[in-house]
Amino acid sequence: MLTDNSCQIRRAVQADLEQLLSWRNQSQVRAYMLTQHEISMDEHREWFERCSQDPTRRLMIVEEVGAPLGFVNFTGVGSGAIATWGFYAAPNVAKGAGNKIGLTALNFAFDALMLHKVCGQTLAFNEASIRMHQKLGFQQEGVLRQQHKIGSSYHDIICFGLLSDEWSMELRHSK
Numbered sequence: 001m002l003t004d005n006s007c008q009i010r011r012a013v014q015a016d017l018e019q020l021l022s023w024r025n026q027s028q029v030r031a032y033m034l035t036q037h038e039i040s041m042d043e044h045r046e047w048f049e050r051c052s053q054d055p056t057r058r059l060m061i062v063e064e065v066g067a068p069l070g071f072v073n074f075t076g077v078g079s080g081a082i083a084t085w086g087f088y089a090a091p092n093v094a095k096g097a098g099n100k101i102g103l104t105a106l107n108f109a110f111d112a113l114m115l116h117k118v119c120g121q122t123l124a125f126n127e128a129s130i131r132m133h134q135k136l137g138f139q140q141e142g143v144l145r146q147q148h149k150i151g152s153s154y155h156d157i158i159c160f161g162l163l164s165d166e167w168s169m170e171l172r173h174s175k
Contacts, residue, residue, distance in 0.1 A: 007104040012059040026091045062101045069097045072105040081116035102136045110164045117163050124156035138162045
């Protein structure tokens with residue numbers, strides 16, 4: 001378990017499944033996900049089992065003083081030292097929780113996972129996620145135009161990247 005001030009990050013375990021599913025199925029979370037339907041417990045268990053057995057995935061929970069703040073997923077962790085992250089805050093956490101989740105997760109990515117680069121993608125209408133990526137030092141690397149269909153509309157996806165040398169000690173502790 002790694003600590004960033006009052007926050008810790010740990011692997012998600014089977015005992016976290018109900019809580020994670022509850023968070024993920026909240027309308028304010030689903031509205032910004034690529035998969036927006038309400039997920040069943042069976043579908044959630046299958047996803048968790050598949051991801052937990054994949055050595056290139058890390059399913060993590062960020063906590064502050066033992067209280068869960070949110071979920072972080074790293075995909076593609078391996079010899080290339082480049083991974084993609086996804087995250088969401090637990091419903092009803094205090095303002096600023098997203099920043100704490102981001103700081104803790106990125107410290108973990110660069111210090112524990114020894115990543116060279118963390119990539120992120122967000123739907124273009126998710127302004128809060130775009131602002132968070134920018135605040136954490138990510139650079140916009142591109143736009144996948146009309147890449148994802150939701151209902152009858154296509155939406156752009158914004159691609160971000162953050163290199164380990166951009167994630168300096170100053171950035172890690174000043175946000």
